[in-house]
Amino acid sequence: MPAILVSATPSLETLTNVENGRYEHVTLHRRHGSATLPDVCLVDMRRAPPDRGQFLSPQLIEAVKATFDRQEQAMLFLNRRGYAPLTLCRACGHRMECPNCSAWLVEHRARQILTCHHCGHHEALPETCPACEAESSLVAIGPGIERVHEEARLHFPEARILVMASDTLGSPSATAEAVRRISDHEIDLVIGTQIVAKGWHFPDLTLVASLMRISGSVGGICAPLSVQCSFCIRYPVVPVVPTSLVRCCCRAIWEITL
Ligand SMILES: [Zn+2]
Ligand SMILES: [Zn+2]
Numbered sequence: 001m002p003a004i005l006v007s008a009t010p011s012l013e014t015l016t017n018v019e020n021g022r023y024e025h026v027t028l029h030r031r032h033g034s035a036t037l038p039d040v041c042l043v044d045m046r047r048a049p050p051d052r053g054q055f056l057s058p059q060l061i062e063a064v065k066a067t068f069d070r071q072e073q074a075m076l077f078l079n080r081r082g083y084a085p086l087t088l089c090r091a092c093g094h095r096m097e098c099p100n101c102s103a104w105l106v107e108h109r110a111r112q113i114l115t116c117h118h119c120g121h122h123e124a125l126p127e128t129c130p131a132c133e134a135e136s137s138l139v140a141i142g143p144g145i146e147r148v149h150e151e152a153r154l155h156f157p158e159a160r161i162l163v164m165a166s167d168t169l170g171s172p173s174a175t176a177e178a179v180r181r182i183s184d185h186e187i188d189l190v191i192g193t194q195i196v197a198k199g200w201h202f203p204d205l206t207l208v209a210s211l212m213r214i215s216g217s218v219g220g221i222c223a224p225l226s227v228q229c230s231f232c233i234r235y236p237v238v239p240v241v242p243t244s245l246v247r248c249c250c251r252a253i254w255e256i257t258l
C-alpha cells in the first residue's frame with residue numbers, strides 16, 4: 001500500500017531516503033495564494049563578529065533598526081530557553097552538570113536557578129564553585145533567549161519586546177494573547193524559541209533572524225540530532241516572513257547544513 005509522508009520539514013532520514021531512491025519525492029511547486037519565498041541572507045559572524053560578550057551581529061542590529069524605521073516588526077529565533085546553556089568556573093574549568101543525567105545545567109536568571117532541561121532537576125546558582133570553592137568564579141557561557149532579550153533591550157531600548165517560550169507562555173490562552181498582540185502590532189520585536197515556528201501569518205513581520213551559533217552544538221561538538229533539529233525547525237519560521245530573512249552563523253557547520 002503506498003503511503004505519503006507529508007511535511008514542510010522532513011527529517012534528515014527521510015531526505016536521505018529520497019536521495020538514495022528509496023522514496024519518491026513529490027513537491028508543491030507553488031506556495032499558497034500570492035505568497036513568495038523570502039530573501040535569505042547568511043551572516044558569517046567570523047567576519048562580522050558582535051561586540052565582546054554579545055551575540056547579535058552588527059549587520060543584524062542594523063537590519064532590525066531599519067525594520068523598525070519602516071514601522072515593521074522583527075523576530076529573533078533561538079531555540080534555547082533560559083539565560084545561558086553552560087555555567088563554567090573561571091578558576092578551575094568546572095562545568096555545572098546535572099547529577100542525574102550529566103547534561104549541562106541551564107541558567108534561568110529570572111528565576112535565579114540552574115536547571116536540567118532533560119530531567120527537570122534544578123538547584124540554586126551557587127556562590128562558590130562546588131569543585132574548587134573559588135568565590136564568584138562561575139560565569140555564564142553562550143546565549144539563551146533571556147540573554148538575547150537582555151542584549152536586545154540594550155540595542156533597541158524603545159522597542160516593545162515580547163519573549164515567547166514555554167517558560168513565559170504558560171497556557172494556550174497566553175499564547176493566543178501573544179499572537180493577538182503581534183498581529184495588532186502592539187509588539188515590535190519577538191524573541192522566541194521553537195514556539196514561534198508555527199507558520200503564523202504576521203503581515204508586518206518582515207525580518208526573522210535565526211541565531212544559530214549554539215543551537216546545534218553540544219559541548220563544542222555538533223551532534224547529528226541537534227543539527228537535524230536546527231535544520232528542521234528553522235524552515236517553519238520562513239512562511240511567516242513575506243520579504244526578508246537574516247540568518248546568523250558563526251560555525252562552519254551551519255554553512256554546510258544550510
Ligand atoms: Zn572551580
Ligand atoms: Zn538531568
